[in-house]
Amino acid sequence: MKKIIILIFFLYGFTFFAQNKTIKKPEYVIIANNKIITKVELEELGQQGFIKAMKKGISEEERNNLAEKFGDKIGDREFVIIIDLLTEKEKAERDSKKLSNNKVIPEVKNRNDELKLNVNDTANHFTVEMINGEKLNLSDLKGKVVLLNYWATWCAPCLMEFAEFPEKILTPFKNEYFILIAISIGESKDKVLNKMEKMKKYGVDFNVGIDPNKEIWDQYATGAIPKSFLIDQNGVIKYISIGNSEGNVDKLAKEIAKLFTD
Incomplete structure (x- = not known):
């Protein structure tokens, strides 16, 4: 009997430890x-x-x-x-050789100039292939809040952002009419599959799409990534996130929450 109790404790203790292991x-x-x-x-x-x-x-x-x-x-x-x-x-x-005070200093590039669609514009429709073989059509998602995210396997800020998505966005909004469509731009399906498999060790385990010829990306923006377009239930862009500075994902989460309370 004592051995059985010890075995049960070991099994349940191991399960508890595995579930609470910090990623x-x-x-x-x-x-x-x-x-x-x-x-x-x-x-x-x-x-x-x-x-x-x-x-x-x-x-x-x-x-x-x-x-x-x-x-x-x-x-x-x-x-x-x-x-x-x-x-x-x-x-x-x-x-x-520092610049003299009377020399013109080049202007800092405005990242908003990289956008082809802006806040309050209607999102352009597209069909994207996901790495699990599913095809998503944006026009079929009316009534849902869509977070359209552009990324690439070589983009460290994009991957850092991915690591925050499960805890701050996917879990809090999993019971809402919400969907994340993260689209890799200019890359093959095999390359994206391989990177997403490696990212599982960081707790990143969600479906993503591919845009190997940048056809979807070219409808929305140019320039650097990551970029995210938050689309409301009526297909209208309500918020745009550029880059991944500290607190960026928290801001995204707040903007998503607004669309379920307004």
């Missing part, structure tokens, strides 16, 4: 001067003017070479950032 979210690994540094150290280098260039994402070969040196500290290649630093001499030379 590790992706984090950027920052490497400068051939060593891993923190975000704080990166900010300090930026403030001191030592950053020469920043490379976000590396090849699989580069990633494997770094893994030989740093071991388990290196994650997926999309989440590795390589920082090229100036030497003291290079920094001094650059400082001496």
Whole structure:
């Protein structure tokens, strides 16, 4: 009897542990001067003017070479950032060539200029193939709130955003008339399938679509990704998210909630 009780405790204890195991979210690994540094150290280098260039994402070969040196500290290649630093001499030379006060400073590009559709525009209809073989037609989704997200397998900010979707968007709105359509642009089905399989270790396990020839993407925007278009029950765009700065997914969740309360 005692052995049975111990066995039951072990089985249920193991199940409880498995259910409550925290899924590790992706984090950027920052490497400068051939060593891993923190975000704080990166900010300090930026403030001191030592950053020469920043490379976000590396090849699989580069990633494997770094893994030989740093071991388990290196994650997926999309989440590795390589920082090229100036030497003291290079920094001094650059400082001496700073722009004079009377020189025109180039304007910062407005990301909204990349949009082909804007808030209060009717969303363009499309049919997208999902990686599970299903085909979704936007015109069939009237009455539902649709979050149309554009991404790619090589885009680290896109994948970071994906890691937040399950907890902050998919779970809270799973019982609502809501659907996420995340469309990979310019990539094959096999490539997208492979990346989504790898993303499961980060708790990312949802269906996505493909747009290999960018036909759907070209109806909505140009430029950088991620971009998300929040479409209401009547097919009208109510909110647009550009990039993935801190708090971006939280803002998306608030805007989705509004469409179920207004």
